[in-house]
Amino acid sequence: MVYIFDPPLGNSPGLISPLWYGLDDFNAYYRANRPIPAANFPQPLIVDEPVQDVPDIFRPSSRVIVFSERARTFMEKRALGQVEFIPVEIQIERDVALRSNLASAYYYLNILGRAQRFQWLEMPTRPFQIGEDGIERHVMIDDYSQWKLRQRAPGEPLIWRESWWRFNDKEYRGHFEILIEDALWQQLDEAFPNQLNAIQIGTSICPLEPSA
Secondary structure: OEEEOOOOEOOOOOOOEEOOOOHHHHHHHHHOOOOOOHHHOOOOEEEOOOOOOOOOEEEEEOOEEEEEHHHHHHHHHHOOOOEEEEEOOEEEOHHHHHOOOOOOOEEEEEEOOEEOOEOHHHOOEEEEEEOOOOOEEEEEOOOHHHOEEEOOOOOOOOEEEEOOEEEOOEEEEOOOOOEEEHHHHHHHHHHOOOOOOOEEEOEEEOOOOOOO
């Protein structure tokens, strides 16, 4: 099975707030389903009050996920090359730092892994738009239980964003969620309890022959 990789938004209350001046550039890469250049991530993150019990995995905003050094080391041992870890600059006053319990380093996650595993022809979709090229674009419906994926092939990433898929005059897009294999999700949940939403998706079905 597969999960959506989803740390709860606001699971680090009062911790940090991103200063984000490059949102348009970030969104351009995000919408094109391309890895986002490090320079387009928000910098710095501000700690403006003492914090304790900081999660190792958290969301400072809806678009970005942060890992501690401990979580980064854990992930790199299990999904090497599938995630880029971009160092986060922490802005904090000295007196606040002395009264806080922070990790030695924090990192933004930039998901590099891509795979095309949705079984688009086996699941309901929602028409999105028809472009000037005449291609009719579709996206997933919001009901996770109806999403279907083929099984993971050897060498495919354990954590990924979905690649777009074109079939005849239709293009299917499903890249906004980060997807993660059950085994890796379970390992993360065990190592970092109560830091991930348990959103298991769809029904895994047998691989199909590649389509044109």
